[in-house]
Structure formats: structure tokens, C-alpha cells
Amino acid sequence: MNSGTGTITAGIDGSRASLDAADWAAREAGRRRLPLRLLHADIRHRVPARVPDVDVPAGCTRSALDRAAVQLSYAHPALDIAGRDTETPAVTALLAAAGESETLVLGSRGRTGHTALAGFLPGSVALAVAAAAACPVVLVRAGELPGDERESTLVGTSPSAAPYLPVVLGLDLEYPADDLIGYAVEAAAVRSAPLLVVHAWTPRAYDRRAPAVPSDGDAHDQEATRRRALTGTLRSWRHKFPETPVSEQVVHGDPGDHLLKASTGAGLLVVGRRAGERLGRAARTVIQQVACPVAVVPHG
Incomplete structure (x- = not known):
């Protein structure tokens, strides 16, 4: 297994599922006291990334990578977050990132009509990367929330x-x-x-x-x-x-x-x-x- 360079990397494509996965990655980075790196591989929306950038003037268009970084920086203010936008095809870019990461985190697309039971579609980017990456790949289903990884609590308890x-x-x-x-x-x-x-x-x-x-x-x-x-x-x-x-x-x-x-x-x-x-x-x-x-x- 690749020992990595002490980072958690999350793949971002602008979807809700990838943002849920990125939030899981941010929590994991916090638990392991590692920096979080975001990778956006989507040739349709290539915009130079400023990560994190919470001072972008109102009305200024942000890339999917910027939006994810801003949201995560608010939710995890103590976390070191950086990112990169690339035109390289997603599987190729993610496999390259896996060679430089301790863990790679990806989201699911879910199964049509079964969102609550979302899995990972055979042939999807997530499955292809998990089958070939040099580091551990964590696949996070769409809709995963912070409370889902903890035991149920009494009403009024955090x-x-x-x-x-x-x-x-x-x-x-x-x-x-x-x-x-x-x-x-x-x-x-x-x-x-x-x-x-x-x-x-x-x-x-x-x-x-x-x-x-x-x-x-x-x-x-x-x-x-x-x-x-x-x-x-x-x-x-x-x-x-x-x-x-x-x-x-x-x-x-x-x-x-x-x-x-x-x-x-x-x-x-x-x-x-x-x-x-x-x-x-x-x-x-x-x-x-x-x-x-x-x-x-x-x-x-």
C-alpha cells in the first residue's frame, strides 16, 4: 500500500454526492490531523481555483471546487484545505492523486429510483478508481450525514x-x-x-x-x-x-x-x-x- 504524503484527497465533481463525500473526507482529515486536498476533474467548468476563498465579491462566479472549499472551510474552520482543478479525465486524475495521498474519498452516483439505498454503479468512476488506486479509497454513499457514523442520541443531546x-x-x-x-x-x-x-x-x-x-x-x-x-x-x-x-x-x-x-x-x-x-x-x-x-x- 502507498504510504501517501500525509493528506486526505476528495474527488469533487459539483454533485451533491461528491460534496457529502468531501464532508466525510474533511471529518476524517480532522480525526487524523491531516490536511484535506480537493481535486476537481471536469473539463466543462475549468476555472482557476482559489481555495479556500471566503472573500469573493457577491455575484462573482465560483467554480465547483471553490464552492466546495468555501462550504467546507465554514464547516471545518481549523482544517487545512487546498485544491486543484484539472482537465485530465477523472479516472486518470484520481488515480494519479491516489499515488500522492494517504486516503482518497469519492461519492456515489446512487441507483435510479433508490436514492435511500444508494450504492455504487458498476463501471462508475468511483468503482474504477477503487479497483486500481495505490492508496485506500473510501466510497461514501449520497446523503451520508455526520450523525450517520455515530450512535443515536437522546433528544437535546449533541x-x-x-x-x-x-x-x-x-x-x-x-x-x-x-x-x-x-x-x-x-x-x-x-x-x-x-x-x-x-x-x-x-x-x-x-x-x-x-x-x-x-x-x-x-x-x-x-x-x-x-x-x-x-x-x-x-x-x-x-x-x-x-x-x-x-x-x-x-x-x-x-x-x-x-x-x-x-x-x-x-x-x-x-x-x-x-x-x-x-x-x-x-x-x-x-x-x-x-x-x-x-x-x-x-x-x-
Whole structure:
């Protein structure tokens, strides 16, 4: 995984969805004490950016990048915000930015007629970038609000004072990459939130001798073995982050389905992608259907 240069980058296209994603990125930058960089790749509205610029005279036309920066600077006055406008095609520009960022944040377009259940359309810019970026890419659904990542509060209580919802990590024990686990643990730590690590397994597709459904004895033995392996994999991370509660879940069945269930009530879902490979089936499933932001983390 690319170590980045200590910045959070958000892609801006002028849509409401991208502004929601940029606001999530601003909150994440604040949590991690990093600067926020905005990137606007839209050849139709190329205007030199002044970021942030809250003193533009009334009636002066601002670019989408300027408008986003002004809104974010009001909402996050202590945050270091800068931006860049480019004529480079969006996917190319965003992939280049990923090589210079710690995290890249993008918004969804949503599914027509299902705004409340917006996912990420296959073939969209967000999906294409998540499948090839050198750094973690966080995909934020349209309509995501600050309160959505925190527990419900009593009437009259400030949502910003509520605890964060859990972070969920989907982990394949064949590739328990430190980059992937580290991202999830750190995400939970900066939120003072618990981390749930989910490992879902099925018999290997290429092993024709493995039954589609293991016998009770086989399933019990394999599950016990995987539980021990998962506990061992996470042991050093528990020592490194002693104040972050880490729980484990080992289940038999389709990883995508189990991750969707586990992410119900989560504030962030983290999944991996092997560097140089396309998104796996489980990652595609959760990207298209999950209700919370999802981070796709490349690893070796």
C-alpha cells in the first residue's frame, strides 16, 4: 500500500454526492490531523481555483471546487484545505492523486429510483478508481450525514458527543496483510470505536474433493482452526492498540453476505484488494449494497 504524503484527497465533481463525500473526507482529515486536498476533474467548468476563498465579491462566479472549499472551510474552520482543478479525465486524475495521498474519498452516483439505498454503479468512476488506486479509497454513499457514523442520541443531546459506531473489517486469512489490518485498526482508534473483524470461509473452489457443505465434524474442526489463526493474526494489533476493543467473528458462507450483515449498524466497512488485481466478489457485493461508507484497501 502507498504510504501517501500525509493528506486526505476528495474527488469533487459539483454533485451533491461528491460534496457529502468531501464532508466525510474533511471529518476524517480532522480525526487524523491531516490536511484535506480537493481535486476537481471536469473539463466543462475549468476555472482557476482559489481555495479556500471566503472573500469573493457577491455575484462573482465560483467554480465547483471553490464552492466546495468555501462550504467546507465554514464547516471545518481549523482544517487545512487546498485544491486543484484539472482537465485530465477523472479516472486518470484520481488515480494519479491516489499515488500522492494517504486516503482518497469519492461519492456515489446512487441507483435510479433508490436514492435511500444508494450504492455504487458498476463501471462508475468511483468503482474504477477503487479497483486500481495505490492508496485506500473510501466510497461514501449520497446523503451520508455526520450523525450517520455515530450512535443515536437522546433528544437535546449533541450528535457530535455520541460514540462512533463500530468499524468492521472483512479479513481473508490467506492474505492477512498488515496494510489492511492496520488501516482498520487505526480507523477504529481515531474514532475511539470498537473493531469487529469478520472472517467468512467456504471450501476452496478449485478443490473438487471439498463438499459444498462440510460435514458437522469438518466444519467444526475448520472453524476452530480458523478461529485460532484469526486470534493469532490479531494478537500483535491488540498489543499495539490496547485501548481499541477488537472482537472476532468466524462464519461459514458467502463473505459478501456476511459482511453486509455485520456492517448493519457500522460506521465504516473495510475490505481488501490485492495490489495488481481487480476487486474480488465480496468487495463488489458490499460496494454495491452496503449502507455505510466502505474503504477498499490495496495490499501486497
